[in-house]
Amino acid sequence: MFDFLKNFYMSKRHVSLKTLAQTLNVSMSTVSRALRNHPDIGPEVTRKVQELARELQYTPNPLAIGLLKDRSSTIGVIVPDLVTYFFSSIISGIESMANEHGYHIVIRCSYESYEKEKECLQDLLRLRVDGIVMCLAQETQDYAHFDTVLKSETPLVFFDRVCRPDEVATVVVDNQEAARRITRHFFESGYRRIAHIAGPAQLNITRERIEGYKQGLAECNLPFDTDLLVHCDLSIASATAATQRLLALSSPPDAIFGVNDTTAFAAMKEIKRQHLRIPQDIGLVGFTDEFHATVVEPTLTSVMHPTYEMGREAALLFLAQVDAKVAITPSQSVLTTQLVVRESSSMIPVE
Amino acid sequence: MFDFLKNFYMSKRHVSLKTLAQTLNVSMSTVSRALRNHPDIGPEVTRKVQELARELQYTPNPLAIGLLKDRSSTIGVIVPDLVTYFFSSIISGIESMANEHGYHIVIRCSYESYEKEKECLQDLLRLRVDGIVMCLAQETQDYAHFDTVLKSETPLVFFDRVCRPDEVATVVVDNQEAARRITRHFFESGYRRIAHIAGPAQLNITRERIEGYKQGLAECNLPFDTDLLVHCDLSIASATAATQRLLALSSPPDAIFGVNDTTAFAAMKEIKRQHLRIPQDIGLVGFTDEFHATVVEPTLTSVMHPTYEMGREAALLFLAQVDAKVAITPSQSVLTTQLVVRESSSMIPVE
DNA sequence: AAGCTTTGTGCAAAGCCTTGCGGAAGTATT
DNA sequence: AATACTTCCGCAAGGCTTTGCACAAAGCTT
Incomplete structure (x- = not known):
C-alpha cells in the first residue's frame, strides 16, 4: 500500500516519528500515542499509523529515548x-x-x-x-x-x-571451601607434602585460596610449611619459575595445587621436563577448569567454575x-x- | 573555588551544559563554544567556563551528540x-x-x-x-x-x-594457500594418504580449504581420493565420527588435516583411543593455532591465524x-x- | 559626532521522543 | 436550545548539544 513511500523514505538513514507524522498528516504526538495503543487515539488512526510504521520499519531512536529517560x-x-x-x-x-x-x-x-x-x-x-x-x-x-x-x-x-x-x-566463588577440598582430596589420595602456587597477594582470590589451603592442611593434621607456599603473578613464566623453586627444595612436594589452570599447565610442563611422572611422583590440581583441562595429558583435576x-x-x-x-x-x-x-x-x- | 557548588551539582546524576550556563549566568551556547576554545568567546569567560567544567567534571552527553550528528x-x-x-x-x-x-x-x-x-x-x-x-x-x-x-x-x-x-x-586468511601448504608439508614429511576433515559445505572457509587441499595433492602428484574427504559440522562429536569413518576405511589415511583445531583435537583423541601413534602411524595438522595446540601431547602442528x-x-x-x-x-x-x-x-x- | 568594523554573546532551530494540558468537534442530557 | 460530557488530537516543553545568524557594545575612522 505504501510502497511508493517506502522507496522514498528508505533513502533517508532512519525513519522517525516525524516522517510518519508528515506522511499521514497528523502530529508527532498522535503517532507516538497510536504506536503504543493509547486509548486517546481513534482506532482508524491507530491502525493507519501502525501499518505505516510496519511498512517503513520504524523503530524508535534509542538515543532520543536515552536522552529523555536519562538511561x-x-x-x-x-x-x-x-x-x-x-x-x-x-x-x-x-x-x-x-x-x-x-x-x-x-x-x-x-x-x-x-x-x-x-x-x-x-x-x-x-x-x-x-x-x-x-x-x-x-x-x-x-x-x-x-x-x-x-x-x-x-x-x-x-x-x-x-x-x-x-x-x-x-x-x-567459594574459594576457601574449594581450596580446602583440594587439599583434603590430595590427602585422601595419599599425598603428604602438598604445595600451593598462589597468585598475587593483593587479590582476594589469592588470600581466600591460601586460607582454604591452610584450613585443609590443619584438618588433615599436616603441618603448614612456608617453603611449600610460593607466589606467582599468573603469567606462564612466573608459574614455571615457581614450580622450579618447589621442585628444587631439599624436601620437594609430592603434590601441587595451582591457583588457576594456567599456572597448573605451566607446572605440568615443568614437571614433565624434569622427567617426573604425574600423578605418581607429583599430584597436580588446577582451578577454573578451562577446556584445556580435558585435553592435556594427563588430564587435569580442577575446580569447575560456573x-x-x-x-x-x-x-x-x-x-x-x-x-x-x-x-x-x-x-x-x-x-x-x-x-x-x-x-x-x-x-x-x-x- | 567552586567547592560549594560541586557538592550541590554532584547530587545530580550528570552535569550538563545547562548546569554550567546557569551557574555562570551565561548562555549554553557560550559555554559550548568556550569549551572548544572558539575564538568568538572572550579569554576571561573561556577560562572561567573551562575551570568550572573541570571542577564539576563535565563531559558532554554522547546521547545528545549522537542525536545531533546521527551517529x-x-x-x-x-x-x-x-x-x-x-x-x-x-x-x-x-x-x-x-x-x-x-x-x-x-x-x-x-x-x-x-x-x-x-x-x-x-x-x-x-x-x-x-x-x-x-x-x-x-x-x-x-x-x-x-x-x-x-x-x-x-x-x-x-x-x-x-x-x-x-x-x-x-x-x-589465505585459506587455500594454507591448505595447499599443509598438504605439501605432509607429503614432504613422507605421508602419502592424506585425508581432510572439512567443515560445513556452505562456508567459504570450507570450500577454500578443500580447494587448497586438492591443489596440494595435485602438485605432489597424489590422486584425489573422495574417501579421504569427509565433512563435519565443527562439533567435537561430529569430528570424532568423521575420524572414525576415516580410520575404518579399508585403506585408511596416514595423515589427517582438520579444518580447525577443535576438529584436530577430537581426531587426536580418537586416534589415541584406537592406540595409533601420532605422528608415526598418523600425521595430524590443525588450523587456527589455539593456545591448546602447544599443550596437547603430541603438540599439534597448526596454521597460525593472526x-x-x-x-x-x-x-x-x-x-x-x-x-x-x-x-x-x-x-x-x-x-x-x-x-x-x-x-x-x-x-x-x-x- | 556619525558611521563602520570588531568583539563577544545570545536566540533559536534541529535532531527524536514522551506527556501534561488545552481545545475542537461531536454526542447526549435536561 | 443550551449545557455537559466524550472522543480525539495538537501544542509545547523538556532532555542535551551544536551552530548559523542576529544583535549589542565598544572601538575606530573620517
Whole structure:
C-alpha cells in the first residue's frame, strides 16, 4: 500500500516519528500515542499509523529515548583480558542475561593494568552506561577510582576479584571451601607434602585460596610449611619459575595445587621436563577448569567454575540495583564450585 | 573555588551544559563554544567556563551528540560464539582498534543460529550502531537479511566466514594457500594418504580449504581420493565420527588435516583411543593455532591465524567506510597465515 | 559626532521522543 | 436550545548539544 513511500523514505538513514507524522498528516504526538495503543487515539488512526510504521520499519531512536529517560540501556563490562576462556565465558553469561532484559553490553579491556582500568571506567561513565560489571585488574591495589562511580550512583558489580564489598555488589566463588577440598582430596589420595602456587597477594582470590589451603592442611593434621607456599603473578613464566623453586627444595612436594589452570599447565610442563611422572611422583590440581583441562595429558583435576552462571549472576545483581528505586545494601553472591577429579591427582588412574 | 557548588551539582546524576550556563549566568551556547576554545568567546569567560567544567567534571552527553550528528560512536559486533579463543581474540583486536578511534563496541552472540543472527542484526540496527563487524553463523545459508543493512548504508564488515563479497568488505586468511601448504608439508614429511576433515559445505572457509587441499595433492602428484574427504559440522562429536569413518576405511589415511583445531583435537583423541601413534602411524595438522595446540601431547602442528590482527583489520575496514564520504567498493583483505610445525606431523620429533 | 568594523554573546532551530494540558468537534442530557 | 460530557488530537516543553545568524557594545575612522 505504501510502497511508493517506502522507496522514498528508505533513502533517508532512519525513519522517525516525524516522517510518519508528515506522511499521514497528523502530529508527532498522535503517532507516538497510536504506536503504543493509547486509548486517546481513534482506532482508524491507530491502525493507519501502525501499518505505516510496519511498512517503513520504524523503530524508535534509542538515543532520543536515552536522552529523555536519562538511561542508555547499556551495561559497561570491563575485563582484565578478553581472550582467556574464564573471562570470555563470563562475558557470554553477562551478554545473555543482559539481552534478556533489553540491555546491550559494551566491552572494555583493562589488560590487567591499573591505569587502563581507570581509563575504561571513565570512558564508560562518559558514555552514560546504566551500570558497570567488572573484574579488577591484577595491578589494581588502590580503589579510590571507584568513588566517582559510587557517587554518580551508577550500579556497580564486581565478579571474581573484588574490593570494597560493603559498598559494591559482588559475585565470587567459594574459594576457601574449594581450596580446602583440594587439599583434603590430595590427602585422601595419599599425598603428604602438598604445595600451593598462589597468585598475587593483593587479590582476594589469592588470600581466600591460601586460607582454604591452610584450613585443609590443619584438618588433615599436616603441618603448614612456608617453603611449600610460593607466589606467582599468573603469567606462564612466573608459574614455571615457581614450580622450579618447589621442585628444587631439599624436601620437594609430592603434590601441587595451582591457583588457576594456567599456572597448573605451566607446572605440568615443568614437571614433565624434569622427567617426573604425574600423578605418581607429583599430584597436580588446577582451578577454573578451562577446556584445556580435558585435553592435556594427563588430564587435569580442577575446580569447575560456573563461569557462565557467574556472568549471569553478575548481570542479575546489576538488574537488582536498577530495579531497586532506593539505594539498597549491595548483595554478595557466592557460587559453589565442584572439584572434578581427573588423572593428574589420582594414584589410581581414572577412566 | 567552586567547592560549594560541586557538592550541590554532584547530587545530580550528570552535569550538563545547562548546569554550567546557569551557574555562570551565561548562555549554553557560550559555554559550548568556550569549551572548544572558539575564538568568538572572550579569554576571561573561556577560562572561567573551562575551570568550572573541570571542577564539576563535565563531559558532554554522547546521547545528545549522537542525536545531533546521527551517529552513536558504536560498532556492533556479532560472533557465532563468544567463548572460543578464535573469536575472543578477534574481538580483542576489534576492541583495541575501535577504542583507538573513539568507538565503543557492543557485542552480540548468534550462537551459530541463523534466526539469532537475524535478531542480533535487527537489534543492533535499532540501536543505531555506526557499523557492524561480524562473522556469519554456521547455520546461515540465506543472505537476504543483509539487504536491510546495506540499504541503511550502515558499514558492514565480515571476517573469516563471508558472503556477498562484492557488496560487503571482508577480512579472510589465505585459506587455500594454507591448505595447499599443509598438504605439501605432509607429503614432504613422507605421508602419502592424506585425508581432510572439512567443515560445513556452505562456508567459504570450507570450500577454500578443500580447494587448497586438492591443489596440494595435485602438485605432489597424489590422486584425489573422495574417501579421504569427509565433512563435519565443527562439533567435537561430529569430528570424532568423521575420524572414525576415516580410520575404518579399508585403506585408511596416514595423515589427517582438520579444518580447525577443535576438529584436530577430537581426531587426536580418537586416534589415541584406537592406540595409533601420532605422528608415526598418523600425521595430524590443525588450523587456527589455539593456545591448546602447544599443550596437547603430541603438540599439534597448526596454521597460525593472526586473529588479533584480523580483528584490527576488520575494524579498520569499518573505519575506512566511515571516512569515505562517498560509497566505495568494499575492499577485500586477505591476511597471510603461517604453518607452525610441531610434533604431530613430523616423523622426526621436533624440539 | 556619525558611521563602520570588531568583539563577544545570545536566540533559536534541529535532531527524536514522551506527556501534561488545552481545545475542537461531536454526542447526549435536561 | 443550551449545557455537559466524550472522543480525539495538537501544542509545547523538556532532555542535551551544536551552530548559523542576529544583535549589542565598544572601538575606530573620517
